[in-house]
Structures are given as structure tokens and as C-alpha cells.
Amino acid sequence: xxxxxxxxxxxxxxxxxxxxxxxxxxxxxxxxxxxxxxxxxxxxxxxxxxxxxxxxxxxxxxxxxxxxxxxxxxxxxxxxxxxxxxxxxxx
Numbered sequence: 001x002x003x004x005x006x007x008x009x010x011x012x013x014x015x016x017x018x019x020x021x022x023x024x025x026x027x028x029x030x031x032x033x034x035x036x037x038x039x040x041x042x043x044x045x046x047x048x049x050x051x052x053x054x055x056x057x058x059x060x061x062x063x064x065x066x067x068x069x070x071x072x073x074x075x076x077x078x079x080x081x082x083x084x085x086x087x088x089x090x091x
Contacts, residue, residue, distance in 0.1 A: 003020055005020075
């Protein structure tokens with residue numbers, strides 16, 4: 001961020017310099033805070049992904065098959081209910 005300010009008054013020059021420095025400092029602090037939050041979010045997301053991978057690796061093949069069978073049974077029950085509702089509606 002650059003700024004050019006020309007005046008004959010040394011007092012005004014000092015005031016503008018202090019104001020500019022203050023704004024620059026606040027802007028840099030804000031950018032550092034945002035950068036830190038972004039890094040923290042990325043780290044948290046990476047940790048969550050690793051935890052999910054570990055959890056999936058802990059599931060045995062038998063457990064995975066049971067989960068799939070349950071999902072298929074739930075879907076099939078849901079499909080039957082929809083068909084029954086459609087038949088009732090047609091009557």
C-alpha cells in the first residue's frame with residue numbers, strides 16, 4: 001500500500017504519517033488474523049479427514065456388508081411403502 005502526500009505544513013505531514021501507519025498496522029493485523037484462521041480451518045479439516053479414514057479402516061468386511069444389507073432393507077421397505085400409497089391413491 002503506497003501513498004503520496006505533499007504539503008508545506010510539517011505538522012500536517014506528521015499527522016497524515018501517523019494516520020497512515022495506524023491504518024497500515026490495523027490492516028496487517030487483520031490480514032494476519034484471517035491467515036491464522038484459514039490455516040486453523042485447513043488443519044482441522046485435514047484432521048477430520050484423517051479421523052474419518054481411520055474409522056473406515058477399522059470397519060471389517062463383515063461390518064461393511066451388514067451396513068450395506070441394512071441400507072438395502074431400509075430402501076426396500078421405503079419402496080414398498082411408496083407403492084402401497086400409490087395403490088391406495090389410485091383406488
